[in-house]
C-alpha cells in the first residue's frame with residue numbers, strides 16, 4: 603500500500619522536472635497511508651488530506667489558522683461519525699473497525715474516544731513522519747550532497763539516512779515531564795513534582811554518546827542504524843538516537859515511520875536522475891513556522907531533477 607501511494611503521489615509531479623518536497627511529497631504520503639489504514643474510501647482521500655492540513659496548521663498557530671482548523675475538525679468528525687456507527691456493527695479488517703470493536707475489561711471506546719484516537723494518529727503519525735521525510739531530503743541536498751548520491755546508488759541506505767536524520771535533526775526536539783521523586787543529577791538535585799523539559803535533540807548531540815556529533819554522516823558506526831529497539835545505550839557500545847523518545851512512552855509507530863519514509867524516498871529516487879536543489883541557498887530547518895505545528899521542518903524545499911526514462 604505504501605508503494606502504491608508513493609507512486610501515485612510521485613506521478614503528480616514527475617513530468618514537471620521539479621518538486622516542492624514539503625507540500626507535494628512529504629506531506630502527502632503519510633496522511634494518505636493513515637487514511638488507507640483506517641479504511642476510509644479512496645475517493646475521499648483528497649478531502650481527508652485537506653482537513654488534516656488545516657487541522658495541523660490550526661494546532662500550531664492561532665488566529666485564522668485556528669478557526670480553519672476547528673472547522674476542518676468538525677467536518678472530519680461529521681464525516682467519521684457514521685463510519686464509526688457502521689463499523690461498530692459490521693467491522694472489517696481496517697484499523698477504524700478494530701478501534702471500534704476493541705474491548706478492555708469488557709467495554710468498548712465511546713465514539714468521542716474513537717475520534718480522539720484518530721486525531722492522535724493524525725498528529726503523532728502523519729505530522730511527524732512528513733517532517734522527517736522533508737528533514738532527510740534537506741540534509742541530503744544541502745548538508746551532504748555526496749551522501750545523497752550514496753542513497754541513490756544504494757537504496758538500502760535510506761534507513762541509515764533516516765536514522766541519522768533522527769539523531770542529527772529530529773522532528774520532535776523536546777518532551778515535557780513531571781518528576782515523581784527527587785532526581786540527583788550532575789551534582790544537583792531536581793526536586794519532586796518539578797516540571798522538566800527533556801531535550802532529545804541535545805542528547806542526540808552528546809559527544810559522550812556520538813563521535814563528532816555535529817556532523818551529519820549516514821555512514822557513522824556508533825549509531826544503531828535501521829531498526830530502532832528502544833533508545834539509549836546498547837551492550838555493543840553503540841547508541842540509539844532519542845528522536846522517538848525513551849522509556850515507557852517510546853514511539854508506538856517507530857517501525858512504520860522508518861519503513862514508510864524509506865519506501866517513499868527510494869521510490870522517488872528510482873524515478874529521477876541528478877536531483878539537485880533548485881535554490882543555492884536555503885533558510886534551513888526551523889520551528890515553529892507556518893504549517894509546522896511546532897515540529898521542526900523546512901518551510902519549503904524545492905528540488906530539480908531529470909526524469910528517469
Ligand code: HEM
Pocket residue numbers: 723726727728730731734773774777845846847848850851852853854855856858859860
Ligand atoms: C518520524 C516520525 C515520528 C516521530 C519523530 C515520532 C516521535 C515520537 C516521540 C518523541 C514520542 C514520545 C512521546 C513521549 O515520550 O511523550 C512518540 C510517541 C508516540 N508515537 Fe510517534 N513519532 C513518529 C511516528 C509515529 C507514527 C507513524 C505513529 C503511528 C501511526 C506514532 C504514534 C505514536 C504514539 C501512539 C505515541 C505515544 C506512545 C505512548 O505514549 O505510549 N508515531 N512519537
